[in-house]
Amino acid sequence: MEKRYERLFDRTTAGREIIAPSYPVERGRIAFLCSIIGETNPIHTDEQAARAAGYPGIVAPPTFAQVIDQESTRIAERRGEQTVLELIGGDLRYMLHGIEKYIFHGYMLAGDELGVRQQVIGFDEKKGGALEMARLRTVIESPERGVVMKVDRTVIHRLPEIAQ
Amino acid sequence: MSIEIANAQPGVSLPAIRFGPITRQMLALFAGASGDHNPAHIDIDFAKQAGLDDVFVHGLLLAAPMIRVATDWAGLNRLETTSVRFLSVTPVGAEMLCEGRVEERFEEDGTAKLRISLSSTIKDGPTNLSGEAIVTVA
Numbered sequence: 001m002e003k004r005y006e007r008l009f010d011r012t013t014a015g016r017e018i019i020a021p022s023y024p025v026e027r028g029r030i031a032f033l034c035s036i037i038g039e040t041n042p043i044h045t046d047e048q049a050a051r052a053a054g055y056p057g058i059v060a061p062p063t064f065a066q067v068i069d070q071e072s073t074r075i076a077e078r079r080g081e082q083t084v085l086e087l088i089g090g091d092l093r094y095m096l097h098g099i100e101k102y103i104f105h106g107y108m109l110a111g112d113e114l115g116v117r118q119q120v121i122g123f124d125e126k127k128g129g130a131l132e133m134a135r136l137r138t139v140i141e142s143p144e145r146g147v148v149m150k151v152d153r154t155v156i157h158r159l160p161e162i163a164q
Numbered sequence: 165m166s167i168e169i170a171n172a173q174p175g176v177s178l179p180a181i182r183f184g185p186i187t188r189q190m191l192a193l194f195a196g197a198s199g200d201h202n203p204a205h206i207d208i209d210f211a212k213q214a215g216l217d218d219v220f221v222h223g224l225l226l227a228a229p230m231i232r233v234a235t236d237w238a239g240l241n242r243l244e245t246t247s248v249r250f251l252s253v254t255p256v257g258a259e260m261l262c263e264g265r266v267e268e269r270f271e272e273d274g275t276a277k278l279r280i281s282l283s284s285t286i287k288d289g290p291t292n293l294s295g296e297a298i299v300t301v302a
Contacts, residue, residue, distance in 0.1 A: 033197040036190060037228035038183055043240065054241065062235065062246060063198075063228045070199030092202075097223050101247035102231075107240070 005129045005159035010089040013120045018084050020116040021075035023068045027110040030060045033067060058110040062102055065151050069138050072116040084118035088134050090155060098133060098154030106148035108140070114148065115141040121152070132157045169238055169301055172278055178237045178264035183229040184287075185259045186221050194225045221254040226293050230284045233264040234297035244277070246297040252290050259287040264297070276301035 027045075034044045039061050042049035050058045060067075073083050108114065121135040138151040188206075195206045200222055203210035211219045227248040235243055254260075261284070268279040282295035 029197075036194045036197045037225065037232075038181075039228065039232060041236070041240070053239075059240065061228070061240070062231050062243065063224050066224045067197070067199050074199065097250055099247055099249045100223070100227065101245065103245045104243055 003128065003130070004162040004164065005132075006162050007129070007132060008089050008091050008094065008157050008159065009123055009132050009134050010087070011123045013088050014122045016087060016120045018082065018087060018118040020072045020084075020118050021079070021081070022113050022115045023072045023075075025060060025064075025068070025108055025110055025112040025114060027058055029067060030058060030064060030110055033064060034061060037061070037063065055107060056109060060108040060110070062104070064108055065102060065138070065140060065149050068108070068114060068116060068140055069151065084120065084136060085155070088120055088136075088155075090134070091157060094157045094159060096156040096158060098156050099152075100154075101152040103150040103152070104148070105150070106142065106145050108148055109142075112142055115139075115143065117141070130159055130161075132159060169242070169278070169299070172266050172269065172301075174266050174268055176266040178233050178266075178280065180264075181229050181233050181236070181262040183226075183260045183262060185257050186225070186254070188219070188256055190225070191219060191221060191256065194222055198222065198224060200224065218256060221256065221258065223248070223250045223293075226250075226254055226260065226284060227295070229260065230262040230282050230293055230295055231297070233262050233282055234280055234299060237264070238278075238297075238299040242299040242301075244298045244300060246282075246295060248282075248293055248295040250293060252292045254286060254292045258289070258292070260284050260292070261287065269301075 031045050043053045117139040119137040125132045134155045140149040141147050205222050264280045264282045267281045280297045284293040285291045
């Protein structure tokens, strides 16, 4: 008998957007992240080096986008605002990360207050419904410079089988 | 470095980066630095209750040195896009070798660009991440 799976994502949320809390980019947080990931480029810790490289000041490395996403979500939770994972029905018990894609339109600068928008792009499934995927996009925006980054990611549920 | 990029053709290997061995201390600090507090990466009691043998490494901790292969070579300002795919779970103690290779040189919107394939392999173990970076040549 064909296996059936209990769908968890709310597919009616495709196309929705959440204006998430903005995030203040801080030198100390950039330096902390760099120290753990082994990033030693001085543009991330030294103002003069950053300017010499053509930036207006200290800039964050690419994966700092995760810090922005995580902390914006934490602020939302503290305020009782709905997060994008709550919106789509994400369940941490069954969740895996799929592909993560970073698209750069500019830079993230220490001192920026960056706007965050969380978008639900769509849903797919694989393996006869055993896996369901949510395609999400985080848009990170500077009020002065416009969109600086987009992060496209796929979040996967390994679904529980419906007992038959 | 810019002369190297200006002349780079498919087949060129980027300087590799070694990362690790990844310690429990690094996982704890990365949880704080990244904001990802998922206990599956830092709390062995939680991991065992969830049916795992041990905690495992955050995907984005692994992605960082792999992406750095591209930014160390081309410069952050030349990075247009980068993508990461997580292939296998990475255990505590893993030592990684992150590599990149120019796969294609092409032109888009009047700008010369390079497509770089990225990979990360655990020492004496599987490839745990794969990825790609598009960098501008100019």
